[in-house]
Amino acid sequence: MSTDAQLNLKTRKILFVSLLVLICIVLVYAGFQKDRPWVVPVEVKKLKNPIASTESTLKAARGIYMDECAECHGEYGKGDGPKAMMHSPGPADLTDARQMNTVTDGEIFYQISEGRKPMPSFKKRLTEDQRWGLVLFVRSFSQPAAVTDKKPDRSKDAAVSSKD
Ligand code: HEC
Numbered sequence: 001m002s003t004d005a006q007l008n009l010k011t012r013k014i015l016f017v018s019l020l021v022l023i024c025i026v027l028v029y030a031g032f033q034k035d036r037p038w039v040v041p042v043e044v045k046k047l048k049n050p051i052a053s054t055e056s057t058l059k060a061a062r063g064i065y066m067d068e069c070a071e072c073h074g075e076y077g078k079g080d081g082p083k084a085m086m087h088s089p090g091p092a093d094l095t096d097a098r099q100m101n102t103v104t105d106g107e108i109f110y111q112i113s114e115g116r117k118p119m120p121s122f123k124k125r126l127t128e129d130q131r132w133g134l135v136l137f138v139r140s141f142s143q144p145a146a147v148t149d150k151k152p153d154r155s156k157d158a159a160v161s162s163k164d
Helices: 002-034 057-067 105-114 128-142
Strands: none
Touching: 057 128, 105 128
């Protein structure tokens, strides 16, 4: 009888400890999921944007953004699109200059190309040029002077010569 009780106690202890361990694993995993860093290959990280930032490329990119991205990332990149709250982790605030300055163009390009659940991959749906255009457009959220909704004060097409 006493050995039975002891055994019982032992089993319960083991169960209890395993439960604790399990909870810890789940918590750590959840925390890790929340801000797991994007792993971007070095050579992609270093890529330079081949597309020049002109009014027309930004305008085209804006159109794509409104169609493909705004539902999650929000019209102004705040991560507050109508679908954003259905997702965890949610999209980051693309207007946060401090955060955006820590990523290279290549990284943004990679993020758009590959996606990561729940964000879809756009490698097949958009051409490389379109994705690079989106990189410029996404950047413009954290550089408010550059863009977006303001009426262009030059009505002529500035596509060809931007500065030099
Ligand atoms: C279904 C919703 C959804 C759509 C559509 C979507 N995204 Fe995302 N996007 C997300 C989520 C959620 C994350 C965060 C994923 C993570 O950190 O694991 C993300 C991440 C990003 C990031 C990295 C910064 C961050 O938020 O962590 C960039 C840049 C980005 N998306 C750009 C775009 C662009 C450009 C498009 C359109 C071509 C797009 N996304 C379409 C949901 C979406």
